[in-house]
Every structure is written in C-alpha cells, then in structure tokens.
Amino acid sequence: MSNVKDLLGHELEPYSMAVEKEKIKELAIAIGDDNPITEGWETKAFTVSALTGEGVSHIWKVIQKYKQVTSRNGFFGKRRKRTND
Structure with a gap:
C-alpha cells in the first residue's frame, strides 16, 4: 500500500x-x-497545486493553447456543438 x-x-x-x-x-x-481523444492535441499530465498555486499559471497557458489549437482545427466547435445538442 x-x-x-x-x-x-x-x-x-x-x-x-x-x-x-x-x-x-x-x-x-x-x-x-x-x-x-482530442484531434490535433497530445494529452499531457502536469502537476498543479491549488493549495500553493504551483503550476497554475503554466496550466492556464496550456488550457489557452488547447483552445487555440482545437478552435483552429475545428475540433473545439464540433465538440461544443455535440455537447449542446
């Protein structure tokens, strides 16, 4: 254990x-x-601590990059539409 x-x-x-x-x-x-699976995006894992704030600014940049990449290739819109249907 x-x-x-x-x-x-x-x-x-x-x-x-x-x-x-x-x-x-x-x-x-x-x-x-x-x-x-997200088209055009390689999923990665990051260490983030809400307690200390460590990694928060980095993960926010990753989230912004994800939205940029998936908006550009149309995946973000397709998934959003499917979620809203």
Whole structure:
C-alpha cells in the first residue's frame, strides 16, 4: 500500500497508468463522449497545486493553447456543438 496521504490523512492508491486510462474511458462514457481523444492535441499530465498555486499559471497557458489549437482545427466547435445538442 502507498505511504502517500492526502491533506485529510487518507492513504492514496499508487498511480497506475492503466487504471487512470480506464477511469478516463468510464468518465467519457458517463458524459456521453464516445471518443475522449482530442484531434490535433497530445494529452499531457502536469502537476498543479491549488493549495500553493504551483503550476497554475503554466496550466492556464496550456488550457489557452488547447483552445487555440482545437478552435483552429475545428475540433473545439464540433465538440461544443455535440455537447449542446
């Protein structure tokens, strides 16, 4: 078992890429998105802390870049339309 704990002292499960990918698939199905892959965008993971603010400005830049790239290739609009239908 992991020795890493959250702020409330609960033990956190060890990170597993396979488990995380499965969680993403489950979430995508739950929200009706049968294709969680974003055209023209390579998904990456970043460390961000709401507690300390570390990484927040970087992740905001990444979010802005994502919107720019996916707006340019039409993916953002297609996904937005599908969400609103």
